[in-house]
Every structure is written in C-alpha cells, then in structure tokens.
Amino acid sequence: MNLNIGDVSKRTGLRAKTIRYYEDIGLVTPLRDTNDYRVFRETDLHKLTFLSRARALGFTIDDCRNLLALYEDETRASADVKEITSKHLKEIEAKINDLQAMHATLSHLSKECAGDHRPDCPILEGLSGDDRR
Amino acid sequence: MNLNIGDVSKRTGLRAKTIRYYEDIGLVTPLRDTNDYRVFRETDLHKLTFLSRARALGFTIDDCRNLLALYEDETRASADVKEITSKHLKEIEAKINDLQAMHATLSHLSKECAGDHRPDCPILEGLSGDDRR
DNA sequence: CCTTGACCCTCCCCTTACTGGAACCCCCAT
DNA sequence: ATGGGGGTTCCAGTAAGGGGAGGGTCAAGG
Numbered sequence: 001m002n003l004n005i006g007d008v009s010k011r012t013g014l015r016a017k018t019i020r021y022y023e024d025i026g027l028v029t030p031l032r033d034t035n036d037y038r039v040f041r042e043t044d045l046h047k048l049t050f051l052s053r054a055r056a057l058g059f060t061i062d063d064c065r066n067l068l069a070l071y072e073d074e075t076r077a078s079a080d081v082k083e084i085t086s087k088h089l090k091e092i093e094a095k096i097n098d099l100q101a102m103h104a105t106l107s108h109l110s111k112e113c114a115g116d117h118r119p120d121c122p123i124l125e126g127l128s129g130d131d132r133r
Numbered sequence: 134m135n136l137n138i139g140d141v142s143k144r145t146g147l148r149a150k151t152i153r154y155y156e157d158i159g160l161v162t163p164l165r166d167t168n169d170y171r172v173f174r175e176t177d178l179h180k181l182t183f184l185s186r187a188r189a190l191g192f193t194i195d196d197c198r199n200l201l202a203l204y205e206d207e208t209r210a211s212a213d214v215k216e217i218t219s220k221h222l223k224e225i226e227a228k229i230n231d232l233q234a235m236h237a238t239l240s241h242l243s244k245e246c247a248g249d250h251r252p253d254c255p256i257l258e259g260l261s262g263d264d265r266r
Numbered sequence: 267c268c269t270t271g272a273c274c275c276t277c278c279c280c281t282t283a284c285t286g287g288a289a290c291c292c293c294c295a296t
Numbered sequence: 297a298t299g300g301g302g303g304t305t306c307c308a309g310t311a312a313g314g315g316g317a318g319g320g321t322c323a324a325g326g
Contacts, residue, residue, distance in 0.1 A: 006273065016274085021313055035321060036275060046261065053260045058235045061312070071257050081256050082248035085239060092236045096229055102191045103225045106218060115215035123214050124204050127186045128179065139302065149303090154284060168292060170303055194283065 003040040012048045019048060027051060027065065047071075059088055136173040138163075145181045152181060160184060160198065180204075192221055 005016045012019075022028050023038070028047050031039040040048075050071060054064045063084055070076045105126075112122035138149045145152075155161050156171070161180050164172040173181075183204060187197045196217055203209040238259075245255035 004274075015313090017314065018312085020275095025312095037321085038274085050260050055312090056235075057239055057260075058232070067257070067260065070254075071261065074252060076252045076254070077250045078246050078252060078254035078256075079248045079250065081254045082243060082246045085243050085246070085256055089236060089239055089243065092232050092239070096232050096236070099191070099225050099229050099232070102189075103222060103229070106190055106222055106225070110215060110218045110222065113211050113215045113218070115212045117210045117212065119207060119209050119211060121203075121209070121211035121214045123211075123218055124200070127183050127190075127200065128204065137303075148285085150285065151283085153304095158283095168303080169305090170292085188283090 001042055003045065005038050005040070008040045008045060008048060011045060012052045014048060014052050022048070022051060025061065027061075027068065057088075058092060059084075063088060134175060136178065138171050138173070141173045141178060141181060144178060145185045147181060147185050155181070155184060158194070160194075160201065190221075191225060192217075196221060 003011075005019055008014070008019060009016045014022075019028070020038075023030060028040075028044050028051075030044050031041070033039050047068060050068060051064055054067055055061075059067065066084060067081065070081050106123075109123045109126045114120070136144075138152055141147070141152060142149045147155075152161070153171075156163060161173075161177050161184075163177050164174070166172050180201060183201060184197055187200055188194075192200065199217060200214065203214050239256075242256045242259045247253070
C-alpha cells in the first residue's frame with residue numbers, strides 16, 4: 001500500500017503541488033524511494049485527508065497544524081479541539097457579518113443605479129466623498 | 134490646500150504606507166515638493182477617499198482601478214459601473230454561502246463535542262476520513 | 267532496443283494588498 | 297546640538313499555494 005503523489009492527490013482531492021507544499025512546511029513527512037519519488041503510507045494518507053477537510057472548513061494552516069497534533073495525540077483533551085473550533089467559528093461569523101454589511105450597502109446603491117448609457121450613477125456617488133445617506 | 138501624506142492619511146483613514154503603495158501601482162500621482170515630500174491636491178484627496186470606500190466595500194484593487202477610471206470619465210455609462218458592482222455582489226454572495234456552509238458543518242460538530250478532559254472528539258472524527266454523516 | 271507519454275523531481279518567481287523595518291533626510295522647538 | 301515627529305527609499309515578508317522551466321523515471325508498444 002505505497003502510494004505515489006499522484007495517487008494520494010486523487011484520493012485526497014489535494015493537488016500534488018499542495019501536497020509538496022505541506023511536506024515543505026512539515027505537515028507530512030513521506031518516505032523517499034531510491035528514485036527520489038515520495039512514498040506515502042496509510043498514515044500519510046490519513047493526515048492529508050484530515051488536512052484536506054480541515055482546510056475545506058476554512059481552518060488556517062496554523063490551526064491545521066495544531067489540530068493535527070491533537071489528532072495524533074491519544075491523550076488529548078477534547079476541550080482543546082473545541083477551543084480552536086470555537087475561535088474559528090467566531091471568525092467565520094465575523095466574516096459573514098462583514099460581507100453582509102457590504103452586500104447591504106452595495107445592493108442598495110446598485111438598485112438605485114439605472115445601469116444605462118447615461119453617466120449619472122448613485123454607486124459612484126456613494127463611493128465618492130458625497131455623504132448623504 | 135496642499136497636503137502631506139500624514140494629512141491625507143488622517144482625512145481618508147488610509148495609512149501612509151497604503152497611500153504610497155497606491156502611488157506605486159499608479160492609482161494616484163501626487164506632486165512632489167523640493168524636499169521630495171509628496172504633495173496631494175484636492176483631486177488626489179477625492180481619489181483616495183473613493184479608493185478607501187471602494188476597498189472597504191470589498192472591491193479588489195483591480196476593480197478599484199476600473200471604477201476610478203469610470204469615476205473620472207464624465208461620459209461613462211452607468212451600466213459599466215453597475216456591471217462591476219453586480220459581479221462583485223455575486224462574489225460576495227458566493228463567499229457568504231461558502232462561509233455559511235462551513236459554519237453549519239462546524240457548529241454541528243462542535244455541539245456534539247463534550248469539550249472536556251477526555252480525548253473522544255467528534256470534531257476530529259469529522260475531520261478524519263471517518264465519513265458517517 | 268528505442269521511443270513515447272505519463273509521471274515525478276527541484277528550483278525559482280508570481281500572486282494580493284499591503285505591513286514592518288532599516289537607514290536616512292527635514293524641520294522646528296528647546 | 298539635540299530631540300521628536302514628520303518625511304523618503306528600498307528590502308523583506310505575509311497566506312497558501314500556482315505556474316512554469318528544465319530534467320529524471322517508468323511502463324507499454326513498435
């Protein structure tokens with residue numbers, strides 16, 4: 001069950017480039033064949049799958065590093081995992097709020113804009129210093 | 134009414150560094166005093182205010198460049214502005230959707246997690262290949 | 267045995283939108 | 297003259313990879 005980078009890429013959904021990058025920054029340490037090809041074992045595959053999912057859920061690489069350490073530590077406290085997750089959830093909420101505020105402002109301006117050949121444009125007015133609400 | 138970079142920074146809310154960067158990439162072109170200090174005029178101030186607001190609404194620098202060109206073009210069609218805005222609104226919506234999906238998944242896992250001293254952790258299980266919904 | 271195409275390798279620069287820092291100049295008040 | 301608070305340039309770094317050059321390797325087919 002020794003896999004090349006291409007195989008791992010297919011199974012994890014990560015690109016080969018990404019996997020090499022993860023090795024560079026020390027998240028995985030595959031073995032090497034005599035021809036310098038990376039050789040991934042079961043455990044490497046598990047880690048990379050884990051990383052793929054954690055990244056897809058928006059965790060930073062740094063969070064991933066910590067989560068992975070907890071994942072591998074049989075004596076972890078689930079509280080530690082939950083804390084990282086809660087912090088991340090709060091960041092997600094903050095981002096959603098920001099985006100919703102932007103969306104509200106912009107869609108308001110956009111609705112006012114005729115969107116035709118004429119130059120008058122409430123969007124540009126809103127973006128300029130012109131501060132009437 | 135000639136302003137130094139610090140004055141402009143205070144009035145626009147942009148940091149001096151950011152303003153220099155905007156000059157670097159050609160978004161503004163302040164004059165120069167004999168001592169090499171940048172000299173900003175009214176129009177520069179307007180442009181930078183515009184940029185500050187557009188950035189705060191999440192437009193990319195590239196969008197800003199286009200919007201600024203339209204802002205300065207008295208013969209623009211408001212349709213062009215609206216198109217950039219609509220595209221941006223769609224991107225915002227997509228991001229919000231992504232974030233909400235992440236949030237849903239993560240908060241579900243988080244709720245299942247005891248968050249105590251014990252190692253059992255549904256969050257880690259969810260992140261590993263363990264694919265039971 | 268040789269070639270072809272699909273893999274794999276390393277190394278380096280590019281991206282976004284800035285931010286930080288070093289090393290230096292300028293002006294005014296003490 | 298010295299101190300502080302402006303200003304200037306340039307260099308390096310961030311997150312998380314992406315793109316591409318230039319080259320080695322492997323397995324199958326002719």
